[in-house]
Amino acid sequence: MSLSTFKETLKPCKNNPSASSSSSSSFSSISHNFDSSINPRKPPKSSLSQQLLRLQHQESTFYLPRTQLKSPKTETLLGPEAEDNDDEEEVEEEEKQDRIFRPKMESFQFDHTGPFEPLVLSLPGEISVVQVPASINCRLLEHQRAGVKFLYNLYRNNHGGVLGDDMGLGKTIQTIAFLAAVFGKDEEADYLTSLRGNQPEKNGCVLIVCPTSVIHNWENEFSKWAPFSIAVYHGPNRDLIIDKLEAREVEILITSFDTYRIHGTILSKVQWEIMIVDEAHRLKNEKSKLYRAILEIKTQKRYGLTGTIMQNKLMELFNLFEWVVPGCLGTREHFREFYDEPLKHGQRSSAPERFIRVADDRKQHLVTVLRKYLLRRTKEETIGHLMMGKEDNVVFCAMSDLQKRVYQRMLQLPDIQCLINKDLPCSCGSPLKQVECCKKIVPNGVIWPYLHRDNPDGCDSCPFCLVLPCLVKLQQVSNHLELIKPNPKDDPDKQRKDAEFAAAVFGTDIDLVGGHTQDESFMGLSNVKHCGKMRALEKLMFSWLSRGDKVLLFSYSVRMLDILEKFLIRKGCCFSRLDGSTPTGVRQSLVDDFNSSPSKQVFLISTRAGGLGLNLVSANRVVIFDPNWNPAQDLQAQDRSFRYGQKRHVIVFRLLAAGSLEELVYTRQVYKQQLANIAVSGKMEKRYFDGVQDCREFQGELFGICNLFRDLSDKLFTSEIIELHEKQGIEHGDCESSKQIFTELQKCFLPQKELTNTSAEASQNSKPKDAGKEPVEPVLEELGIVYAHRNEDIVNYGPGIQGDKELDTNLRYTVQHSLLVVARKRKSEAVAGSKNTIENAASSKMRKKSQYSLLAQFMGMGEVDFSKWLLSANPEEREKVLLDYKRRKDKIPNG
Template structure:
């Protein structure tokens, strides 16, 4: 054995700090179907103590007889948890309810694993190929199997001299896979400088590496490099840019980290550097080809461009083309070819009433697109990779009834002249002209409330009139859907805007103005914390009441800082201990807030601004996530959920998205479903259920989703989403059951009929009579209602109370009730 091989064999595998992405489960193949990981009953020290009492002086931890293999090894890793907490968990499990803990919850500690594989290098280059490229043993021993596959994929891209996308779900360690790949091609393994220089001679002199990422995660990248390898890392950001640039020219930097904004401004300087590899974190920011950021990135010299993102496509299929055309130019053809060959067929094939020929063509193009993308993209989900190490997640969408006052204000907003001008834009003009109103007399709205303020310096209007007022009107509708206080003047705004907002509030409150304390901002603590006139806060109050006695920890997200202020007063009134993080929180204090929340049993709620807390936070101590207001972009809500549902989470995570029923928010959520389904079709090749008639960016098929008239429809007396998606009216549904309806292109799941086979059947079978279908739906709906009512009676509740119980109950509680109901039913049948 050579000296170098001996050193590799004897080299220790050091444990990582708490924030590092370390594992101890043995390698798991993606194709394996594993049961969810069960939480251990006690710490490793207790297991050893019990075995020692049985007479073994140096016992090894043994798995219980019912747990074998990989799960057994995953359960018996060292956990730094107090013994009294372990006793509490053990007692509760013996009672048959593992989901509940005592008030305050278990003390959250970093969830760590030891090394996951043998201490040996991971070869990336082909056998016999020189020079030998390998991930050092000190890194490889701490990677999971899916991360090793990711490193191999990145090296294949590098070797073939082109770029690609590592599109793993958020929280699967894309940063670490990128660092392990760089350590391999640079020959980094933490050795002395002499050995490092000898490896450099073998591998050849490499150029520097550029990392571009959001400002909020710059220091996270820097710290991960210091934990995993021995690169010379510098940050090109802030006042020291000139010094860093000089050092870069002197070849004194191996890895340069910068932000998107810095590169957009100074990209002309950095683009002249001959980069070995360019890695872009959150690469979906390059989705708009018309942005200055995209233009700056297009001038990069290297072809080895790697994008890291968990949301490859967010809003439109063309975003997919823009991203791939940057990482691997011309890989998907030119823009017009992609639009005609892929985008249009996929969009029109997803229409609810699309002809069979459209559906068939869309299926063919979808499969072709997925086969092309696989050459340049590696995409894995949590379920495929670390699902056996986590307890799962539920994504519930709760439709909250607005208060009667909210409904009245919402209708009054729809009647203001500004919105009426938009609704009636295509009607014939009243002056007798053959032109429509928007082309003739109603292009401007001088008698409106919003339009005069926006055009106070230009009374004749602008080139975009009246469509320039669409966004401000939508914001007002969203504010009313969340809380009436939001449409009142904000003291932080300029005086002119405060006067305009006061005028608007007075107009839409009308005779109800005294019920909300006037049109000025309410300073009353008791008034703001009262849930009487806010449908969502009433729902939140009931949810939190059921969680408070369970020891659940809650993440509460909102896009509005003013909404966070109101929720803060609500929590104070309820006596909840909480932390808060928003855009005003200094960057250097954010991690301490996160650590304090994770470690403190008394902190029950974390108030977070979705914009400030969407990236870089690890809040695995929380097992309840509430998204108070939805976003048009579905990835923003998914990123908020993943602050809790990520590696290290030891409890079942339940997400509640609160929507104001019958408001614009239902349309926002329906568009989220539309976008998520298109993303699943284009990227994963899934067969999705066709709910909607609308087609994005197509005036001919705006359907129920698109166009100004749909945005300003009065939905206050309807349940818009349930009419489209649900067979019956419900108080909540699971997002994954709506979006992830279909199968992948590989084949149907076991037991599920293939829709392709139905399409290929006889024409007579395909064209079923609509009346028959309606009768079947009605029968199924009636049967479900009757079954629901019976279970509610079995539990001693009426239907409304039982629905509320279902929302707050844990999966084990639901299964127990259903199991008891079935046992009683079978017993009655046997007696009969």
């Protein structure tokens, strides 16, 4: 339809004079706009964005008198959508201006964006200019522009890579901007294309593989940022999508992991230009069907997006990069021998000095290689100045007396005793171990007979097939005793088995828990008497909600969420809930309601269902009720609130049952996080543990079946490891830092009024010994908290950037004041001692040399051999030699 024809259709009917007169003003306005829009070049799609960008320093324009707002200049700047009909009433015009002007300005915030100009990616002198359109570039943050350049450099060199930014830094947006540049999605530069002539067609389209839950998110982001033709290969009508691909009608194809795993052979036949895998850490297992299927893609331009590059093992790192850039890390055996083993053994707390040196060299070499194909940025490095900050507190809650008795009874079950004693000599007199002889099966057990109800002779894995079911039961006891009772939703056989198990572990306390069947009483389930974590949570929640805090409460168990829901109802809390049964279409409305409604105080979320895609920036307290073996699960849960746009400082509380298996779960998390920091970022981490993953010779305190089922009820396992590290002096000043952390944690746990009342008692009851527990006992013991620390101070080498930037005002003042006092004291000591330094240096050196010679003589070695022995000895051996030498020296004067 021509422009003149379109105008004719808009003319008022001549048979209706009133209509003609009433519409004349409107028509003249429309006609004027169309006449002025006749231009050989199409106006840019985001011209409104460009114009608003020019106005960011002229906000007064939006508050001019109404007579000035109607001026032609103002109408031109705001575009035709801001024009009002002259015949409208004054009140309607004012409402329309408010609806158009102010919300528009609020929705386009350009404080942190760049100028409205394209981002050129191609090298100077290249004929074909590749650039990110100005309409996209002006909305990118600086770190996102760097990410786009990184992706394009990989593309230009015809190989893949990994964009490993933290969650919430916009990996999706960076990818779309990169694709828009590669495919020339720049409507404002179309006239340049016509001048250059027709460009050659692309080799193919882009395949994006992602979790099912974020497919719609990818679609929405593409619609907001760039005009691509997109298709989703998921669900019915997949054959029609393949026909469109062959006809070159699709530029971007999005599919899920499960769909690709099943139909990967069909998709691998398509000639893809680029393949992108979102949440690429899903490619960690080389034996999975998904990994084998995804290797069939022929293109070399493979890009992975993930914020958790390594989760559990170093070999996961190899599997990911073997798909991204095949051969960049050598063969699998080479990687295991050259990187995996040295890095793991060099992290042992008792590792010889030569092991540490080798590990440091291999770490630097690995980081250098990965830097070519990996871009890794954290929130603290990029948008930390735009965020309110986060503290990650790990809280060890005392189990109730009943929980402790049930936990002890479970460790005494024949099933677990069989696993604990597996390496002992068999009682029948055979030279074989128990696991190889009479104790391979457990017919008198509680769990084993049900697992082998169809095979009384056992299976090939016996008795190790019992490990996982027993671990699950121990974790259930640590969280809530109701979890080990039969679930009415299970089949009758499983319910009978669970009833027998509950009766066995409850023993004489069965009446205290209401029998071995599930408690249907609302008051019984919401009672916190027999659950240590819920007792602590009850007092913490009262403190938080009285101050207007908003809480995210995570648990991976749906049954635990049911119990917590009844607990919140009993306490009168207004809450929302999201788990796997929540329809996908309802989830975003729940999130929006929680963020906008002041009355919604708590959000109950399943860790599995809520780990991705939720943006709950209004919350400032995050509680992870039960830890996961995979540290990435807990970190993803924290990031639901700790992301760009957060309203307040976020404080995370991970609740652990002290003296239970959960302490081992957490320490393994620390171990995995440290290995990831070493391998990916090249950081130097504290060496807490003597165990080595997948090494039977060095199982230490973390690995092996005996450690999993060890009785930790008589000790604070985690705190003892940390305190031992401090006593050895590996990190000077850590003990003082721990005291400060504990003191400030009290401010997080209790309101200021309660803290003031207990401060006097804390000072009276303080004891010089047991420094790690000193600040906790007076205040936190009443809450059932026996120990607490900050995760970032344990995992990272010393206080990290995050730990400094994200402290609240009170904590920052405390830390700065403490550091100032220490600095002044050290300075005064240095000034006083500087006078005697020169005179004492020579004599001190001679004394040390003579002491060293005496020690070497005591060991029957020369000084050189003794030096070699010192480098290879562990701290325990060195300490033993010093004690023996001291005893002998003390005995000599006494004859």
